Amino acid sequence: MVSVAHIVEDIIRKKPFLQEALARGIVNNAALADELIPQIERELDKKVKFAAVNMAIRRYAEKIEKTFVPKAKFDNTCDIAAKSDLIGITVYKMEDAQQAVRKVYDIVDLKKGDFLTITQGVHEVMLITNRKYEKTILQAFSKKLLKKTVKNLSSVTVSLPANSLKTVGLFYIVTRAIAWENINIVDVVSTLTEMTIIVHENDTSRTYETLKQLVKENN
Numbered sequence: 639m640v641s642v643a644h645i646v647e648d649i650i651r652k653k654p655f656l657q658e659a660l661a662r663g664i665v666n667n668a669a670l671a672d673e674l675i676p677q678i679e680r681e682l683d684k685k686v687k688f689a690a691v692n693m694a695i696r697r698y699a700e701k702i703e704k705t706f707v708p709k710a711k712f713d714n715t716c717d718i719a720a721k722s723d724l725i726g727i728t729v730y731k732m733e734d735a736q737q738a739v740r741k742v743y744d745i746v747d748l749k750k751g752d753f754l755t756i757t758q759g760v761h762e763v764m765l766i767t768n769r770k771y772e773k774t775i776l777q778a779f780s781k782k783l784l785k786k787t788v789k790n791l792s793s794v795t796v797s798l799p800a801n802s803l804k805t806v807g808l809f810y811i812v813t814r815a816i817a818w819e820n821i822n823i824v825d826v827v828s829t830l831t832e833m834t835i836i837v838h839e840n841d842t843s844r845t846y847e848t849l850k851q852l853v854k855e856n857n
Contacts, residue, residue: 642686645678656819660695661702667695680695712853713799720795721753722839725769726788726824729779731762738778739763745774753793755827755834757846764825766791791824791833792842795834796849802831809833815852821845 650657659665671691678686729735734822739756742830746754754767755824762785765775769789776784809826812833815825821844825836 640682642678642682642690643694643697644683646674646691647698649677650695651672657702658814660699663703664802667692667699667700671695675684686742690816711799711834712856714857715797715799716853716857717728717797718794718846718849718853720792720797720836720842721768722792722842723769724753724791724836724839725772725791726768726786726791726836727772727775727779728764728785728787729765729783730785731759732783735763735783738783739765739770742767742775743780745771745778755793755825755836757825757827766793766827785848788824790839791836792839792845794842794845794849796831798831798833801829811856812849812852815848816845819844819848821848 650660652671654669656665658815660670671688674695675688675691678691680784729821742754742756742765746752748754752768752771754765756766757766767775772787772789776787796812808842810829812835813823816835816837821837821841823837824834827836835838835849
């Protein structure tokens with residue numbers, strides 16, 4: 639039988655930011671109960687008591703407070719670097735596309751510090767590189783392979799602790815911090831000790847400052 643407690647938990651689980659705020663004790667339970675009551679009554683098709691909803695919220699908050707993702711830590715080796723004037727090119731993943739992708743490595747001058755990431759998906763490939771290579775790279779692909787080009791992108795890269803593979807929640811707190819600032823993430827690229835966030839160019843400075851503050855607070 640569906641109860642008030644079940645519905646409360648289901649609603650909160652579908653709202654990650656609310657779940658985190660509840661776990662951190664920064665939500666007014668009474669105000670939240672008032673807001674949830676109409677939705678709960680619709681789902682149960684009957685009136686519910688404020689006290690029952692408030693109690694369900696309090697009990698769920700106590701439960702997730704004990705199980706919520708622990709605070710991940712950065713160390714003194716962590717650094718942040720940004721690159722602007724990038725472009726994202728997405729192509730359909732077909733056999734001739736793979737041949738063109740290999741040509742990109744000859745086009746982009748990595749020795750001079752130019753930027754290049756190539757992400758292979760199930761049905762498509764996304765290349766992100768310096769905008770100056772746009773024309774040359776597009777010429778390497780036939781028009782039928784091109785899916786979308788996104789201009790005015792930037793990358794913000796944060797170096798990760800050597801033990802990042804064993805650190806629970808590290809990627810979560812990075813993407814969460816950016817989402818809390820209402821910054822749209824275009825792509826995330828990671829290696830063993832680096833995490834690169836691709837954003838629109840007008841969000842570069844905010845993303846950089848957000849990650850800088852995050853590293854400082856979790857060092």
